Amino acid sequence: MLTLSDLRSLECRHCGLKRINTQIYHLLPYLTHLDLGYNEIQFLANDEFQDLHRLHTLKLDGNLFPVILENTFVNQQQLKYLCLARNRIAKIPDTALKNLTSLIELDIGYNKLSKAESVAFSYVKKSLVKLIISGNKFRLNIVKDLLDVLTSIRDLSIAHMRLVSIPEGFFPERIRNLNLSGNNLTELTVGMFPKHLQLLDINANDIRGLNDSVLTFFESIPHIKFRDNPWTCDLCHISDIFFRVNHTNLFLNTTCAFPSVLKGKSLQRLTLDEIPACSDSGGGEEDPFGSNKKGLIIGLVCIVTFAVSSIIFVVCSCVRRHHQNEARRRKRAAECQENNLDHSTAIFTKNQLNFQFPLDLTERKLSVSTIGEIKKDDRQGMSNGTITTGL
Template sequence: MVDCLSKVMLHTVISCWQSVLGLALLAVFVGSSLGCPSRCECSAQTKAVVCHRKRMPTIPDGIPGETRILDLSKNKLTMINPDDFGAFPSLEELDLSGNIISYVEPGAFNALFVMHSLSLKSNRIKLIPLGVFSGLANLTRLDVSDNKIVILLDYMFQDLHNLKFLEVGDNDLVYISHRAFSGLLSLETLALERCNLTVVPSEALSHLHNLVSLHLRYLSISTLHPYSFKKLFRLRHLEIDNWPSLDHIPANTLHGLNLTTLSVTNTNLSSFPYQALKHLPYLTHLNLSYNRIRHIEGGMLMDLVRLREFHLVGAQLTAIEPYAFQGLRGLKVLNVSHNRLDTLEKGVFQSPEALEVLLIDNNPLVCDCRLMWILQKRHTILFGDSQPECNTPEGIRGRPFQEFKESLLSYYVTCTKPKIRENKTQTVTVDEGQHVLLHCSAEGTPRPTVSWVSPRRRILTARSHGRVMVHNNGTLEIKSAEIQDGGVYLCLASNTAGNDTLMTSLAVKSLGSLYANRTQHYTDPSNTTANGTASVTIGLDLKTILVSTAMGCFTFLGMVLFCFLLLFVWSRGKGKHKNNIDVEYVPRSKSNGTNVDSADIQAGPHRFNMKMM
């Protein structure tokens, strides 16, 4: 009994002392000098003072010196002066967001050596001078977004050696100095959004050697230059979002990066950036949603060997070609919802059995034999919250995949071989320079794709452009036919079930002569057959005649000019030479021997005079 009473009394004494100590701590924190500021809320346990939305024009009096967390957001503060917070050396978090601060004096946070979070968000700051952040050697998070800042000066963050997160978006930024981020040795996450930058600040970013995540949102940048993100060797996550003017990503833009996550969304890209992605072998997550990418070609993504998730939502996608994901053995999540796909064939994937999540809803899907593999896996694959539905055939329109019965698959999910309506070889004759239309329409399930093979074995498809092109309905158009366009064209209609062909012969008549169909012929007599008929004829049209005449005229004029030149040279030399020439000679002996007649020797050489005319 005595022991019980002793324990009760001991417990009571301990409780009393705890209460006394708690009151003492509260007195030290709250009531040591002026107590908790009027209209603010204070917590002795967390040493926090919250003066949120109190319409205070200045920093209130009575804030305990031991305060660690100070919230002055949504008030009427207009300026931060040096040593405004000098009495709070233990301050760790300071929130000044939502005020009307227009200027922060250098040295305003000099004494806050242990502070790790500072928010100046949603104020009216236009310029942050050098020295504002001096003394904040242990700051890890800084938010200066949603102000009126126009320029980031060189070395303005140089004292923030331990800063890890920086928010500078929602400003009027037009320029970031090349050394603005110098000194941010530990920065891991940077957000630049909703500002007036027109180019990526590549030089400034190159100082962030430990940057891991870079978020570039809502910018008016229209061009990405090669090596835009140079020296960011540790960058792993890059987000480019809402750049409405961006329509192309050059091949070397991302060169040198070791990204694992890349997101390029809500831009004006009209083609898949195959070459830009070629140097990203460590990429695991790719998001190209809400662009204007219509096709994914086969065999172009083989370098992305570690890709696990691919998102291409709302991109006007109409076709994913066979072998498009060749090499992507680890692809587990594919999201191509809200596009214009009518099918997704099994041959698209390197390892279709590895696919775990397939989001293909809100597409005009044609449920034929090409989708049979998906319907057979419908119980083991995840389709997300919205089930894909058949758009055709009519009997199963609007039916979700999960509700299909096995007995319906063999009845509705079928394919039929293409059949070209024109089943006879056609012959088309046109004049040179005319438009040519070669028709080839085919029926089948799924709808056959039509391509043409030219007489020179060139394959022409609906993506061929230029003077010769194939329309979506299968018609081959040749603009301004030329002689070399003549020959036999082969139309090939194909789908999953097979193919059908049709040949069309095209003859192009020449209109080179001035008189249509009145071509003169020259027969080479040296090239005749045994019966005397010439085997080679050379057409002489107007062009040939004109060229020949011009060559003859040039030759004649050249000869005349040469004669005039000789006459000129002769006339310049007239009168400068002698008209008479004396010639001496010794006559030969009349005998056949070697002896010369002595009379001739004595007479000496003979002479005669010749006059030059």
């Protein structure tokens, strides 16, 4: 009768687990396969798996922990497969992989890693054969450093890392399986690849055509994947392919992406009369990815233009209103000044004296008397009861 202690494999994927009571591992001394993928585990203690000395496979992908602590797997000397993919890991500590001298495959893909210290991987440099670092933010120099340290790597996955180009001689000749899918590679040369590849995945890149030398090299690879590339079916891009397409199995399920008149048509069913010249291919106008970029750029330009126009309109309105208010203020000041002047002139006119003299000397005679005569006349007038003037 089997007991709990005889259990060799435990799988609990998508179980909604947030934490595992580590006491349960005391009851599973012979456990070799543990799968806790796609739960909600946010933390791993550094003694989390200290009782599981016989583990060969440990899957922790799809959880929520942001960091691996020092010496977390120090008791798993027999571990061969470790999957930490699709978490939120931003750093691999120096001793996180310590004592994993039997580790053959490591998957740390689709985390938030941008750096990787070589010392952290030095513990597995002789045993590790397969490394998956896809979906991280590693630059090519980081990848190169890892390849220099991990001298036993044969299988490498660097998919979905936004790689635009790869220099010739970048990959060591020991690489047999290479996954470059989901990048932005546009041009391929023979010198980019190891000579003895057994599997090459370049799905979902931006490859539009192949020249004769690359095509010949690819025919020597037993397993190659080409899907979801925007093949441009004009003489500039597929002239070498066209004359060999029916003599190779590379393009069994490959179709044209543009020009639009040939979109969706199998390369194996093309005729020479259908293939346009380079100048007639439509170029980027037919590019399904380029059209989206152009639409986005046009939309952004329209938004920026509208925003700038609105700002200019508001500023001009404020300036115009300011000038109008200033003109009104000056007009009112001028009117007030004019009213004050008119009022002052009216007062002066009202209080001024008007003297009118008879200037016609021919009709009137001006008599001039001496002071003595005036006094004499005054005395006579007073005696007569009248007053006379000297005029």
